Amino acid sequence: MLIKMKIIEKFVQNVRCYSSSVKSIKEQLLIQKTTYKTDDWTNINSRFEPFVGANLYAKSNHPLRLTHEEVTAFFKKWFNENIDNTIELPVHKNLDPLEPNTSTEKVPNAFYVNKDLILRTHTINREVNYLKSGLDNFILICDLYRQCEMDELHFPAFHRMNIIRTKNCEKLLRRSKQKETQQAQTATHLKDEYQTALIEMAKHFLGTDVKYRWTDANLAATEPSSVFEVYHKDDWYRISGGGLIKNEIFERSERSEYSAGWEIGIGLDRLAMILFNIFDIRLLWNSSPIFLNRFRPQKISEKLQTKIESSPNNATKSVIEKIVQPTSLHGSKKKTKCEKHISFILPENQDLESFPSDQLCKYILQHTDNAAKKVDVYDTFYNSKLNTYVLNLKVEYQIGRHRTKDEINSIHNSARAHAAHNFNLTLKL
Template identity: 25%
Template sequence: KSIALVDIKGKEFVSDDYTNITPKIISYLGKNLHMQKNNPLSIVRQRIVNYFYSSFTQRGAPAFSIYDNLSPIVTTKQNFDDLLIPSNHPSRAKSDCYYINRGNLLRAHMTAHQSELLRSGLDNFLMIGDVYRRDEIDSTHFPVFHQVDGVRSQRKEELFPGQPDLEIFEPNYDKKNPHTFVNSIKDPMKQSCHTLEATKLMETQLKTHLISLTQVLFGESIKYRWVEEYFPFTHPSWELEIFYDNKWMEILGCGIVRNEILVNAGPTNSIAYAFGLGLERLAMALYKIPDIRLMWSTDSGFLTQFQNIDLNESVTYKPVSSYPQCINDMSFWLPENLTIDTFVSNDFYDLVRDIGGDIIEQVRLKDKFVHPKTKKHSLCYSIVYRHLERTLTQAEVNEVHKVIEKAVVDTFGVAMR
C-alpha cells in the first residue's frame, strides 16, 4: 500500500482524509508580502512596529520583540488546542482551514504562535505574518492575508507600581498550584482568578494603546467604537471598529489572555492582554485600495505608487485604469449524494480560484433551486472575471470558464445545465 505525500517547500507530509491544501495555495508560501519593500502591507507593518517600539521601552531599549519570520506551517495544537479552542469549534472545520493533514495546517491566525513565544520566556512581543483561511471570493477576501498579533504581560510590580496592597489575583488563586484553580469566565467583566482592579486597569491600557495606534495610522479624528466579542483565548474580549467609507469596519480583535494559557506556557504571576489586527483591511482603508488582489500585484503601476514614500505620508492609490468585467454563469444539478445545503461552497470557490487564478474577482451564489417533480437540486453561481492590468476578451474568459466547468464536473460529480 502506498502512502501519499504532500511536498511543501521541500518538506514532506503524509496526507490523510483532512488534506485539502492545493498547489495554488502552497505557491503563496514564502512570498512574505509583509516584508516586501514598496508593498503597502509592509508600510503599514513598519508603522505599527514603530508605534510599539517608540511607545514602550524598558531601560532605554524597546520592550517589544518582533517575530516576522515564523513558518506558517503549524500544528493543530498550536493553532487551536493551546488557545483553548474546543475540539468541536467551527473554526476547526475542514471547510474553513487549509489542512496539510489531521495534525498540521497553514496557520489561520498569528495567535497560533502565542503559547510557544510565552513558553520561551517573552512577555511583550509582536507576531507578524501570512495567515490562511478558506472563505468567499470578493474584493475584500483572499485565501491568504496578513496579521499583526501582539501580547503585553505585566507582573504585580509593573501593573501597580508603588501600590503593594493591590493584587492581580483573587486571594483563593494559589500561584504555587495554579492548576488546582478552576478559572471561570461566567462573569462578563473578568476571569474569576483576576481581581477587578487588575482587569479594569489592563482593559484601560489595552484600549488606550490600540486607540492611539489607530489614531497614529488614521489621524486624531478617526471615528471608532468598541464592540464586545467572544474569543476562546481571551476574556473579556472586544473588537475595534472604525467608521470608514460610510460603514463600520472591524479592524482588530483583542482581550485579556485566559490565565490557563499563561499557566500552561509558564508564567503563573502575570496578567496579559493580546490583540490581532489585519493588515489588508488597514492598508485598503488607508490608501483607498479597492481590491485585495492588488496587494499581490507585481505591476510597477501599483508598486511605484508606494515607492520611497515617507512612512507617515498620506497616499491615495490611483487606479492605473479599471478594466471591464466579464460575468459568466454556471448552473448545475447536484449528484444524488449532495443537497443545496450540504454542498460546501468553499470547496467550489477554491477550485474556481485554483483554475482561474487571479482573474477571478468574485464568485456569487445567484440561485438555488429544487425541482418540484424530480426533486433534483440545482445551484447557479456567477463568476466575475476581471484582470487588474488589462482587458480580458470574452473568448479567453469563455475558455477558462469551460476548463472550470469540466473540473467542477470531475470533482463534484455534478451535471452542467
C-alpha cells in the same frame, strides 16, 4: 499615473478562480520549496498552493511591509511614552505557515496539508513559545489561513500583527487585603490601556476626527474580548481585536499565577487597504511591477510629516488619504456601484400626480435587503398606445463586500416583482 481599471479587473478575476474547495488534490504539495505527501485529510488544491508561505509582509516595498513597519514604530513609541521607556518590544516574524495537527477531528474552515500538518489558523502556539522563553512584551507577525468566501475584504490567506503586553502582579496582589477587588481594578486598567493604544493608533494614521467603535467578541486567546472598527468610505472596517490574555495561555507558558496582560491583533491587510486606498484585498497578492511600483519605499510617517508642516488644519484631516493618495489605487466607488432601472406601467385612469411614487421608491429600498443605496424616479411619460403613464426608476446598488453581481440581480428582480404586485403595477419589459 493610476493603474487602469481593466488591469485591476483582470487580476481580481484571476484571483477569484482560486478556491479552497477539495478539487484537483495532487499526490504531493510543494510549500516553501519542501514537498509534502497528501492524504485523505488534504484539502489544499493546486490553485491555492502558491499562496501558502508567500509572506507578503516580508517583501520589499510591499504595502503590507510598509504598514507593519509603521505600526511597529507607533507601538514602540507608545510603549516608551505610556508604559515603560526601558521596554524594547522586539519584533518576531514567523515565516513558517505549518503547525502540527494535534486533533483527531477536522477543524472547521482549516486547511490541511495532511493528517499531521495544518496551516496556521491562529497565533496562540507561537505566543506560548515566546512567553515561555521569558519575553514579556513583544510583537508577532505571521500569515494565517482560514477557508472563507472571497470578496473585497476576505481572502483565505491573510496577515496578522499581534502586540502582546504582560506583567507580573504578584507584589501588588499580595499586598492587597482585598484580592478580588485588586484583580478587577488591574483588569480594568489593562483594558483601558489596550483600548487607548488602538484609539491613538487610529487617530495617528487616520486623523483625530476618525470615527471608531467597540463591539464585544469571542476571541481565542483573550477574555473579555472586543473588536475595534473604524469608519471609512461609508462603511465600518474591522481592523483589530483584543482583550485580556486568558489564564490558560499563561498556564501553558509556565508563567506565574499572578501574571496578567493584554493582546492586540491587527489585520494588516485591511489596515493597508485603508492606508493606501486599495479597494480589493486580492490586489495585495499582485506581484506585478505595475502594482508594486505604486508604493514608494519612503515611510508613511515621513510623508505624513511633510504634509503636516504645510497644512494648517492637519488636526481634523484624514492624514493617510491626503498623503498616500498620489500612489494609491482608486476606483472603489466606481467599481462597486451598480445602477439598475425599472419601468412600471401605471393602471389605466391613474393620474401621475396622485400616484404615491415616493412610497414606491421607499418600498423598493426597504425590500432589497440593504443592498440598494438609493431609489429615484428619473423619468415619466404618457404612452398613448397603452393609454396610461409609464414610471421609470433608477436603483443604485453596492456590489462587492457583501453582495455579488448575481445576488444583486436576484434581489433586484424580487424587489421589483413585489413592488409591482403591491402597487398594482405592470412591469414594462
